[in-house]
Amino acid sequence: MDKKTVTIKDIARMLGISKSTVSRALSGRSDIHPETKQKIMALANDLHYEPNALAINLKQQKTNTIGVIVPETVNRFFARAVGGIQKVSDMAGVNVMICQSNESYISEKNNLHSLVSSRVDGLIVSISSETDRTDHFKPIFERGIPIVFFDRICEDVHASQVYTDNYEIAFEGTEHLITRGYRRIAFVAGPQHLFNSRNRLLGYLDALKKHNLPVKESYIIHSHYGSGKVEEYTRYLMQLPQRPDAVFAINDYAAIEMMHIMKKNGLKIPEDVAFLGFNNEDMCRFVEPPLSSIDHPAHDMGAAAAEILINQMRHPDLKPESRIIKSRLVVRESSGARLVL
C-alpha cells in the first residue's frame, strides 16, 4: 500500500524535475511550460495529492482561517450565527474553525489558546456566561490579532463588536406588555456580568418607570442560561402573594417551559399570565398559544461579524468597528390583550 502521503517532492522525483517546478505548477503560477504543468497536474491527480496546509500556512505566516468561539451550538441562536459566519466566509474564500466553550470559562480559555496556537488570522467570539474577566483576550488582541465580539460582547477589550439594541428592545417589549394591560410584569434576567443581560434588565426597569409602575425585586429572577431551574422559578412566581400577570423571559426556552407549567396548573394564557420570550425560535409559532418573542437576528449578526473581521484581516490598520443590529418585537397570542383588568 502507499500508506505514505504523497508530497511535492515525490512528484518531483517521479517526474525527474525539481520541487520548485512542481510547486509552481500546483500553485498556479505562470512562469512554467504548459506541457510540464499538464504532466504535473495529471500525476498529482492520479496520486490524490493533497497539499499540506500545515506546511503552507507555516511558510506563509498566515492561515486564511478565522477562529470562532461560541457557547454552544445546541443553542440555535448560536447555530444560526455560525451559519451566517460561514456564509460570508465561504464567499470570501476563508476557512472557519468552530469551537464551543460550553458556557465554561476554562474551556473558553482553552479554545482561545488552541486557536491562537493554530495561528488563525482572526477571531469571532461570543463569551461564555461564566466569563466575568477578560485577561485572556487582552494579550492576544494587543498582539495584533483582530477580534470581533458578537452578542455576548466583552466590554473592556477595545475590539470590534456586533450586538443588538438590547436596552431598546427590552424597553419596547416591556412597554408592549404594559400597553396591553399587564401591570405586574415579572422579568427572568440573565447573569448580570453580561452586557446583554444588564441592558435588557435596564430596558425593562426604565419602561416600568416611564409608566409609573413599581419595581418589585420579587418579580426579578436572576437565572443562568440553561440552568434547568425553570420549574423552580415557575413555582416561585406562582406562589407569590401578588402573582405576576406577565412574564418577560430572557429566552424562549424558559418562556415556553414556564408557560407550559402554568398552563398545567390551570392558568389561562394570556388572560391570567402573558408571556414574552427572547430569540424568536421556530417553535414559538407552534406552542399553544403562540409565543410572542424578540426576533434576534442571529444569522445577520454572524454575517456582520464575519464581514468586519475579514475586512480587518485584509486591512490590518483599520480601527475597531461597532455595529448594532436591530431586533424586532414579534407579537403573537401569548401577549394578547388582557381581558380582565
Place this chain on the structure above:
Amino acid sequence: MDKKTVTIKDIARMLGISKSTVSRALSGRSDIHPETKQKIMALANDLHYEPNALAINLKQQKTNTIGVIVPETVNRFFARAVGGIQKVSDMAGVNVMICQSNESYISEKNNLHSLVSSRVDGLIVSISSETDRTDHFKPIFERGIPIVFFDRICEDVHASQVYTDNYEIAFEGTEHLITRGYRRIAFVAGPQHLFNSRNRLLGYLDALKKHNLPVKESYIIHSHYGSGKVEEYTRYLMQLPQRPDAVFAINDYAAIEMMHIMKKNGLKIPEDVAFLGFNNEDMCRFVEPPLSSIDHPAHDMGAAAAEILINQMRHPDLKPESRIIKSRLVVRESSGARLVL
C-alpha cells in the same frame, strides 16, 4: 509594539541559550536543569509565548485532531451529536474541527479536502442528504485515515459506522399506531438514497404487511430534509379522498408543522389524525398535544463515534467497527388511543 509573534528562537536568543534547550523546557522533558527550565518558563510566560501548532504538527506528522463533517448544526440532532463528540474528545485530549456541509455535496467535498489538507488524524462524518456517491471518501480512507460514519452512513466505504436501529424502530412506531387503532397511516419519508430513510420506510412497510394493511403509494411522501414544503404536503394529505388517520414523519419539525396546520383546519389530534415524529426534540413536550416521537440518541451516537475513532487513531491496525445504538419510542398524547374506529 511587539507585533511579531514570539518564537522559541526569540526566547533562546534573549536567554543566550540554544533553541533545543528552550524546546526541552517548554515540552516538559526531563533532561534539563530545573533552574534553566524555571527561567525559560518565566520568560515564555512574560512574553505570552504561544507554541506554533503548525510547526509542531508538521514536524510530528500528526495533528492530534479529528475532523467532523455534519450537515448542519442548526439541526439540533447534529448539534447534540457534536456535543457528544467533543465530550469524549476533550476527555482524551484530542482536538476537534467542525465543518458543516449545509446538505450540499460540493460543500461536503470541499470540507473533506480542507480537513485532509489540514492533516487531521481521523474523520467523523454524517453525509449530506444530497450525497449519493462516495468517490470522495474512498481514496482518503484507503490512504489510511480512519473514518467513522454516523447516522447518515456511507454504505460502500468499508469504514466504521455508528447508526440506530432504523428499521426496527420504524417498525415499532408503525405498529404502535396500528395497535392504537389507526389504519390509514401516512409516512413522510426522506431521500431514498440515504440508508436511514430507506430502512425506516422498510420498517413502516413491513409493519403494515404484518398487520395485513394495504400499502398505498399515495400515503407515502418522499420529502427532503428541510425542504420547506411541509404546507404543500399537508394540504395534499388533507385533500385525499381517504384522508389518513395518522402520520409518521421523518422528523419532528415536519410532524409539528403538519400537526399545526391540520389543527388550524379543524382536525382533532389525535382523534382525527395521530402524529408520530422522529428525533424527540425538546419541543415535542411543549406542543399541543405533546408529540410522540422516536428518541434518537444523538449525544450517545456522537460519543460512540468519537470513541471508536480515537481508538483507531491510537491503534492503526484495528478493523473497522460497526455499532448500533438503540432508539426508543416515546409515547405522548399525539398518538393516543383512537376514540372512533
Place this chain on the structure above:
DNA sequence: TATTTTTTCGAGACCGTTCCCGGGAACGGT
C-alpha cells in the same frame, strides 16, 4: 587522581511548502 557515569546542553537535520535568485536555452534583432 583517574575513570566512569550522569546531567545538561548545543549543533544541525528534518517536516512540506514557498519564494528569491540565478542560470541556461531559445530566439529575435543588429
Place this chain on the structure above:
DNA sequence: ACCGTTCCCGGGAACGGTCTCGAAAAAATA
C-alpha cells in the same frame, strides 16, 4: 556572430518547532 530578452527551471534558505547525537561539565566511583 554577438548580445539582450524572454521563458523555464533548479538550488537552497526559510517558516518554527522536534529530536537525535555527541560533547562538555559535573558528579560519582574506583
